[in-house]
Amino acid sequence: MGADILIYAILYLITVGGALGVLFNKDTVKSAMCLILVMIALAGHYLYLGQEFVFAIQIIVYAGAIMVLFLFVIMLLNMREREVTPWYLRNPRFVGGVFALTFFFLLAIGINTFGSVSQGRAPAPAPSISELATLLTTKYSLPFLLTSILLLVAVIGAVVMGRRSDPETGEEYLADEEEFLQEQF
Numbered sequence: 001m002g003a004d005i006l007i008y009a010i011l012y013l014i015t016v017g018g019a020l021g022v023l024f025n026k027d028t029v030k031s032a033m034c035l036i037l038v039m040i041a042l043a044g045h046y047l048y049l050g051q052e053f054v055f056a057i058q059i060i061v062y063a064g065a066i067m068v069l070f071l072f073v074i075m076l077l078n079m080r081e082r083e084v085t086p087w088y089l090r091n092p093r094f095v096g097g098v099f100a101l102t103f104f105f106l107l108a109i110g111i112n113t114f115g116s117v118s119q120g121r122a123p124a125p126a127p128s129i130s131e132l133a134t135l136l137t138t139k140y141s142l143p144f145l146l147t148s149i150l151l152l153v154a155v156i157g158a159v160v161m162g163r164r165s166d167p168e169t170g171e172e173y174l175a176d177e178e179e180f181l182q183e184q185f
Helices: 003-025 028-048 052-077 092-114 128-136 139-162 175-182
Strands: 163-165 170-175
Touching: 003 092, 003 170, 028 175, 128 139, 163 175
Parallel strands: none
Antiparallel strands: 163 170
16 A cells, blocks of 8 residues: 555656646746656556556657647747737746636536545446447547647648748748848848
């Protein structure tokens, strides 16, 4: 029992530390890296609970593919504070605090409405991997297809938003190339 509590405490501290790193880092790339740490720690929680399939999906999909996409968009857009951005969107503590308060409010409502497992409700049995695979390829294939289209549109939107045009020549370039072009001319 002591080792269980120690493993849970370590995973909990890594998760909370990474989440605080997301909130308090001013550099967006460092915040995204802290978010990857949170995703990996959550995968550790799933592995600790005996959910190997969810652990693998958490690592492959979230910590892998989605976070690489986030980092790509962040680096492509060259996220810097701009004068046109309102103060409440430039302040990560404000935005994070609003999301945290909203999350805890919804969590309290959910616990109050549906109760918890300790109140006599037994948890639903975990489906097997073959049942999950059947559901993902039949009943839930459309949501996964729509999600992939949404991610593709997001990447195209990031590229379009990151493009600038030279006022003299009208030539288009990405925002990161602006510094390079200024150094050349």
